[in-house]
Amino acid sequence: MTRLLAFILAPALAVAGMAAPALAQNGPLRIEITEGVIEPLPFAVPDFVAESGDAGQYAQQISRLIAEDLTGTGLFREIPRDAHISRVSNFSSPVQFSDWKAINAQALITGAVSSDGAGRLTAKFRVWDVFAGSELGQGMQFSATADGWRRLAHKVADQVYSRITGESGYFDSRVVFVSETGPKDERAKRLAVMDYDGANVQFLTSSNSIVIAPRFSPNGDRVLYTSYETGEPRIHVLDVGSVQSRILPTSDGVMSFAPRFSPDGSQLLYSMTRGSNTDIYAMDINSGQTRQLTTAPSIETGASFSPDGSRIVFESDRSGSQQLYVMPVSGGEPTRISFGQGRYGTPVWSPRGDLIAFTKQNAGRFHIGVMRTDGSEERLLTASFLDEGPTWAPNGRVLMFARETQGATGSSSLYTVDVSGRNLKRVRTPDGASDPSWGPLQ
Amino acid sequence: MTYLPKVMMLVAGLGLAACTNPDRFNEGAYGAGGAGYGAGANGGMVPGSANDPTSSAYFNQAIGDRVLFSVDQSTLSPQAQATLDAQAQWLMTNSDYLAVIEGHADEQGTREYNIALGARRANAVMEYLISKGVASSRLRQISYGKERPVEICSEEACYAKNRRAVTVISMGMTS
Numbered sequence: 001m002t003r004l005l006a007f008i009l010a011p012a013l014a015v016a017g018m019a020a021p022a023l024a025q026n027g028p029l030r031i032e033i034t035e036g037v038i039e040p041l042p043f044a045v046p047d048f049v050a051e052s053g054d055a056g057q058y059a060q061q062i063s064r065l066i067a068e069d070l071t072g073t074g075l076f077r078e079i080p081r082d083a084h085i086s087r088v089s090n091f092s093s094p095v096q097f098s099d100w101k102a103i104n105a106q107a108l109i110t111g112a113v114s115s116d117g118a119g120r121l122t123a124k125f126r127v128w129d130v131f132a133g134s135e136l137g138q139g140m141q142f143s144a145t146a147d148g149w150r151r152l153a154h155k156v157a158d159q160v161y162s163r164i165t166g167e168s169g170y171f172d173s174r175v176v177f178v179s180e181t182g183p184k185d186e187r188a189k190r191l192a193v194m195d196y197d198g199a200n201v202q203f204l205t206s207s208n209s210i211v212i213a214p215r216f217s218p219n220g221d222r223v224l225y226t227s228y229e230t231g232e233p234r235i236h237v238l239d240v241g242s243v244q245s246r247i248l249p250t251s252d253g254v255m256s257f258a259p260r261f262s263p264d265g266s267q268l269l270y271s272m273t274r275g276s277n278t279d280i281y282a283m284d285i286n287s288g289q290t291r292q293l294t295t296a297p298s299i300e301t302g303a304s305f306s307p308d309g310s311r312i313v314f315e316s317d318r319s320g321s322q323q324l325y326v327m328p329v330s331g332g333e334p335t336r337i338s339f340g341q342g343r344y345g346t347p348v349w350s351p352r353g354d355l356i357a358f359t360k361q362n363a364g365r366f367h368i369g370v371m372r373t374d375g376s377e378e379r380l381l382t383a384s385f386l387d388e389g390p391t392w393a394p395n396g397r398v399l400m401f402a403r404e405t406q407g408a409t410g411s412s413s414l415y416t417v418d419v420s421g422r423n424l425k426r427v428r429t430p431d432g433a434s435d436p437s438w439g440p441l442q
Numbered sequence: 443m444t445y446l447p448k449v450m451m452l453v454a455g456l457g458l459a460a461c462t463n464p465d466r467f468n469e470g471a472y473g474a475g476g477a478g479y480g481a482g483a484n485g486g487m488v489p490g491s492a493n494d495p496t497s498s499a500y501f502n503q504a505i506g507d508r509v510l511f512s513v514d515q516s517t518l519s520p521q522a523q524a525t526l527d528a529q530a531q532w533l534m535t536n537s538d539y540l541a542v543i544e545g546h547a548d549e550q551g552t553r554e555y556n557i558a559l560g561a562r563r564a565n566a567v568m569e570y571l572i573s574k575g576v577a578s579s580r581l582r583q584i585s586y587g588k589e590r591p592v593e594i595c596s597e598e599a600c601y602a603k604n605r606r607a608v609t610v611i612s613m614g615m616t617s
Contacts, residue, residue, distance in 0.1 A: 315555065359552050388552055389553065407595060
């Protein structure tokens with residue numbers, strides 16, 4: 001239950017285990033996330049019990065959002081509520097397993113929501129392995145202010161996901177992105193942040209200057225982005241809490257862009273252009289001290305750290321077209337890892353360290369793809385007129401990217417896809433959206 | 443058109459002055475761009491308009507403010523070189539003007555790579571103008587990547603016009 005500790009440290013939410021720790025269970029209720037096609041696991045989530053008069057609305061909304069989170073992964077399938085035989089009207093009542101077996105609900109999530117009358121909600125829940133007739137893990141509860149009810153639901157869903165798959169979830173996470181309005185030749189762009197599912201959009205900048213490619217810090221407290229506010233592209237760092245930003249001390253009068261944080265959040269990789277030559281640099285954020293990592297006369301950009309911080313992957317057209325290269329962060333000769341047909345860009349190292357996601361252009365189409373870090377086992381997950389800029393879910397199982405539609409009325413939207421290539425879904429955003437960067441599990 | 447605010451304002455301002463004060467035409471008041479081109483010899487010339495050879499409108503329209511590139515290339519075609527030869531000559535004649543070379547890419551490319559590619563295009567133009575005698579201190583380059591297309595269809599006819607470097611001139615002050 002190391003996750004529990006992390007939750008307790010989260011300032012917005014207080015968390016406590018409800019029951020004595022149960023023994024780890026190795027029962028049949030388990031999804032192994034593999035590359036093979038899987039049958040979604042059927043589950044039931046009856047409306048959570050409202051334990052105080054003013055909690056009724058939230059009890060229903062929270063249980064609905066838990067179901068949405070889980071079914072949205074493609075790994076779970078909800079048994080509709082009108083098929084339920086048992087009614088759960090008391091969180092403490094014994095579960096009638098036979099009623100849930102009869103409708104083939106393999107997992108059952110029960111819960112209750114109460115309000116303290118001062119605007120604070122508490123949601124508690126249990127996960128049941130119906131066919132084993134036992135509880136999976138232990139009951140837990142989360143508290144938040146009423147306007148944070150979605151986070152309560154995401155936290156419960158993350159627990160369910162994690163107990164059944166054995167991997168951490170990604171529902172209680174946020175995405176920073178570029179919100180877009182207007183036609184292609186007069187597009188206004190603003191930095192915005194939202195929940196992973198597109199809810200709670202909050203703008204971070206005005207639309208007065210072009211902003212591109214924001215990137216979350218590893219703990220979600222800051223955002224690096226490129227803005228034309230001073231006339232030429234410069235890298236800014238924004239504090240998410242105060243929504244204040246400052247320009248990083250890259251050289252004056254020189255374009256700098258394509259920033260990305262190091263895994264410990266103390267450094268960034270970025271690109272700087274002198275004349276016709278673009279190279280990759282590293283900067284210590286506090287001291288502003290910089291170091292040049294590439295020296296070729298070609299374009300080197302799109303750099304991303306490995307999760308252990310020892311290596312970087314980047315794109316270069318030194319061979320004549322955009323390809324992916326890996327090199328030690330200490331310097332040395334880059335190794336080319338992409339050899340397929342077409343051009344490869346925007347490489348991003350998976351948080352698990354096992355894969356590199358990228359954008360590929362080939363034969364007039366764009367793809368989001370993944371390959372192992374040595375370039376082997378390349379797999380294309382999507383294809384469209386213009387797919388670009390993958391970002392990893394915090395558990396490394398899902399990618400979000402931007403898809404621009406073709407033609408004069410084309411616009412950009414965000415999509416997610418499993419690393420297996422399944423479960424392609426559009427993320428609902430109020431306006432157009434591009435350049436997503438997925439933050440950590442909160 | 444938001445990418446050309448200074449120049450557009452200049453042109454609009456001069457155009458307006460010419461329209462609303464036609465009587466001033468023969469008084470030698472040639473506005474911001476007036477460099478004393480013979481008023482008598484050019485009886486029909488409106489200062490600041492495209493037939494005033496010292497005007498930015500003339501530069502943009504008669505000389506040509508932009509050159510185009512092939513896909514993923516920054517090589518200057520013979521046609522582009524001819525345009526730039528004329529730009530260089532004009533800039534050396536009209537030495538009060540400064541120029542920002544804006545590099546652009548079409549939408550068929552990833553965002554950050556296209557910024558670097560646009561810089562390559564802008565730099566190719568800048569280096570060429572310098573090689574023809576324009577002082578480097580009067581020139582500056584910037585890239586907008588694929589952020590500022592002028593044409594919005596998703597066909598080669600539009601892409602060809604978006605793969606461009608535009609020489610944006612302004613009077614006297616750097617922006």
